[in-house]
Amino acid sequence: MRQFTAVVNPTAGGSTGAAALLPVARLLREAGAGLETEYSRSLAHAQELALRAGERGRVVLAVGGDGIAGGIGGALSGTDTVLGLVPAGRGNDFARALRLPTAAADLTRVLLHHEPRRVDTIEVESAVHPRTVVLGSVYAGVDALANQHANQARVLRGAASYYAGGLRAVTGWRPVSYRVTVDGEEHFHRGYTVVAANSAYYGSGRIIAPLALTDDGLLDVVMIRQAPRRLFFTLMNELKTGAHVARPEVVVLRGREIRIEADRPVPYGADGEVEATLPVTARVRPGDLSMLF
Template identity: 80%
Template sequence: MRQFTAVVNPTAGGSAGAATLLRLARLLREAGAPLETEYSLSLAHARDLARRAGERGRVVLAVGGDGIAGGIGGALSGTGTVLGLVPAGRGNDFARALGLPDDPAALAGILLHGEPRRVDTLEVESAAHPRTVVLGSVYAGVDALANRHANRSRLLRGAASYYAGGLRAVAAWRPADYRVTLDGREHAHRGYTVVAANSPYYGSGRLIAPAARVDDGLLDAVLIREAPRRLFFALMNELRTGAHVHRPEVRVLRGRELRVEASRPVPCGADGEVEAVLPVTVRVRPGDLAVLY
């Protein structure tokens, strides 16, 4: 029988997140699976808790949103420890990419009886973060600013907070000149953003990279070039379905290593939590993490 350690972000999901964890814990214990719960004080603390649990041979459950999922997933990448996700945060985009259910009973069945499957992770290098490993996506430009606004929102949650953050960010954004180098080949780009996607989703269900797969050993680089603001607002709406990739203003490239630089300081983010400024380098680590899904 698997033994579980749940590492919880106590600020994610509010009462709904707590209720999900309580139901899941009851189901796991009724099935005879030992479960211990650890509450993190910070993302660094969550990583440490996860590593220590993994060293004891336990399956680590990341309870919260994309920040704690990416932080713990990155900490366990390459260690052999098995990760389970309990989506209870604002975005839950990596859990969405894995097709994980919201229902605690269905999720408990996967955690108890599912076979671990290998997924890719992303290694990120920047001046602020010499080496960080994340799960879902790295984004440089207006979406990093939008995510910052969403995380600081006190009135809105979920997709509404990201949409409002996006509107606020776009209204003040000036297009930047980027130098994008993918697998050694340079691409000039002037526009709003560059996204390195391991997962199709970001920003609470926005389908930024519809063809991205978590287990193909590649990242999808999505480049959105300069356009009138009214067109960019239309693009934001099309992110719900992925239709934006058919517009001439959007370019999608695929590769294993991406470096993004800019002519001025441009914010960069990853998995909802990591904040930095360009330049940044992103590398795929193929099949480096075992996940239950």
């Protein structure tokens, strides 16, 4: 029977992290599995707890949103430790990409009985963050600014906070001239954003890269070009279905290493946690993490 250590972000989803774990914990223990619970004080502390648990041969459960999932997943990338997710954040986009069930009983069956599978991770490198590893995506431009606004939201949660953050970001945004280098080939792009995606989802369920797979050894690069603001709002709505990729204003490339630069200081983010300024390089690490899904 598997032995688990749950690392909980107590502030996830507006302090619902612990509550999300309770029914799963009860079912795991009723099935005879061992479970320890650790509460993190910060992302660095959560990574430390996860690494220590992994060294003892335990399955690590990241309890929270994409920030703690990406942070712990990045820390365990390249190790033999198995990671499971108990989604409890605002976005839960990597859990969505893995098609994890939301019902406690179904999720518990996955954690107890599914065999671990390998997924890709993303190594992120910039002047501020010499080496960070995340799971879902790296995004530069208006969506990074929107995510900052969403993180600062006090009233709205989930998709509503991201949508409101997007409206606020777009209102004052001026198009940027990007240089995007994909596996050594340069692409010049003027517009709103560039996303290097391992997961199809970001921003609380928005399908930024519909064909992205977490285990194909590639990143999908989505670039949204300059367009009238009215059309950009239409594109935002089309992110619900992924229909935006059919528009001429959207370019999709694929590659293993992506370098994003801009003609002015532009924010970038990764998995809702890393916040810095371009330039940034994202490299895929094929099959570098073992997960339950």
